[in-house]
Amino acid sequence: MSQLTRRRALGASATALAGLALTGFARTVEPSGPPAAGHGNREAHSPDSSGHTRPQPQPFDESFKGRRIQGAPSHHGGHHGVGYSVRIDGDELHVMQNADGTWISVVNHYETFATPRAVARAAVIELQGSQLEPLL
Template structure:
């Protein structure tokens, strides 16, 4: 008959805590993607695509132009010149003013307005910046 030792009890507890931590992280990541407007589309014939991807370049988000909370937000892929390398090859504007965005190594996006929070795509970054600005004008960086 096996006997439970202090060492095995601690090992089991550590394993359980690690498993719960991983499960919580996975849940938070999935919830964050849905909150940022990234919902996988079913039946589009391309595994791993989301409704925001442009089919001309599998790694480049599609262009957008919309009014969000009374502000006009626009985004489009850019090629060469300027700060395109920093921006991940993508330009985002709020009311015609450039919002500096950057693509992270893991494929998420950040902006100068929300640089501690990552987003799934440039549209989500622009929308979050509009919310964060609370009506203030976006000031160009020097």
């Protein structure tokens, strides 16, 4: 009878995690198309550089964990034209939209988020009360 070894347990765990990750990835890359009528999707869509339409995030201004977070479209989007500006207590949080439509910031550079609002909230949590430092 075969004994369960540490190597086999780690291999099985890695296989299971890879399967879960691929399942989650498959759910996020479903074919995109126009939203079905009546589903309440109020986000504007605009074509990106490849001609695909991508939802434009809505502006926000709220208090989160005692910090004021704001986000709105801006015209300093670099080579893509229109960008998106996120601020925490009036200081700019540099954010970037990835090719797959997810968002990252300088605070959470290796973690992706669905919206700029989610990026701002995650940055507030990560900062733990610290102030943003300006990028040169």
